[in-house]
Amino acid sequence: MSADPFCKICRAAVESSNHIFCDCIKACLVWNALLKPDLFRDFLSIDIRSSIETNLRHPNYYPIDTENWETLFRLVIWNLWIRRNKLIFDSNLTPVESVYQQIKKMLFETMNALRVQESWTAPSLARVNPTIQWEPPPLDWFKINMDGACRWNSGLATCGGVIRNHLGEWVLGLSKTIGCCFALDAELWGIYKAMIPHVTALIKRSWMIMFRYIPRQGNGVADYLDKLAWSLPSAVRTFHQPPAKTLSAFHKDNVM
Numbered sequence: 432m433s434a435d436p437f438c439k440i441c442r443a444a445v446e447s448s449n450h451i452f453c454d455c456i457k458a459c460l461v462w463n464a465l466l467k468p469d470l471f472r473d474f475l476s477i478d479i480r481s482s483i484e485t486n487l488r489h490p491n492y493y494p495i496d497t498e499n500w501e502t503l504f505r506l507v508i509w510n511l512w513i514r515r516n517k518l519i520f521d522s523n524l525t526p527v528e529s530v531y532q533q534i535k536k537m538l539f540e541t542m543n544a545l546r547v548q549e550s551w552t553a554p555s556l557a558r559v560n561p562t563i564q565w566e567p568p569p570l571d572w573f574k575i576n577m578d579g580a581c582r583w584n585s586g587l588a589t590c591g592g593v594i595r596n597h598l599g600e601w602v603l604g605l606s607k608t609i610g611c612c613f614a615l616d617a618e619l620w621g622i623y624k625a626m627i628p629h630v631t632a633l634i635k636r637s638w639m640i641m642f643r644y645i646p647r648q649g650n651g652v653a654d655y656l657d658k659l660a661w662s663l664p665s666a667v668r669t670f671h672q673p674p675a676k677t678l679s680a681f682h683k684d685n686v687m
């Protein structure tokens with residue numbers, strides 16, 4: 432942090448998040464090369480939080496070139512922040528042209544890395560361990576399987592879960608869109624804090640509770656419920672019967 436309230440880059444305004452990432456003349460130069468001219472003033476008029484949400488949720492709205500905008504937008508924000516810190520802590524002012532070149536270089540490297548990652552995470556029979564499968568809980572037990580994911584390109588996070596009895600019968604399922612990755616930490620803390628009283632109350636009851644990590648191969652139904660959340664509003668959606676998209680995984684669990 433700096434004790435001087437004014438922006439070190441332009442010295443024309445008090446430094447704020449909005450100023451660093453949007454209003455500052457040097458930030459404007461970067462954005463100006465990327466955004467539709469008729470929406471440029473609109474982009475500058477909204478606060479940074481709304482800007483992040485709009486750009487990640489509606490990546491076709493502001494940019495001239497929409498390809499990989501969710502990633503490029505984040506890299507611009509990141510590099511503006513790094514540029515500001517280099518000036519304050521290292522007295523090193525990076526020229527706007529260098530910032531722009533650095534962003535393009537990082538975008539190229541990021542997209543390459545994501546392509547490699549996708550090739551590794553794509554379904555592959557060779558990587559599926561056939562010995563891992565869902566197993567019903569013992570008699571009079573209930574098993575709750577949960578899964579969660581965050582899409583790298585939009586930053587939106589979701590979760591899903593299912594409760595089944597010792598016969599593998601469906602008791603209840605749920606899907607939920609958690610929100611933007613930008614707010615994910617806050618959301619997770621919110622969920623964590625909200626869950627603590629319930630978990631504590633469960634543990635105090637006269638029953639046994641076990642928590643265990645299981646690989647995705649044994650968690651197919653929860654994985655589908657998590658994916659289902661992408662098509663749902665942000666409220667929690669519960670299912671008293673298996674949704675159609677989970678039927679294949681649900682039956683597979685019960686016949687193996």
Ligand SMILES: [Zn+2]
Binds near residue numbers: 439442443454455457
């Ligand atoms: Zn400034």
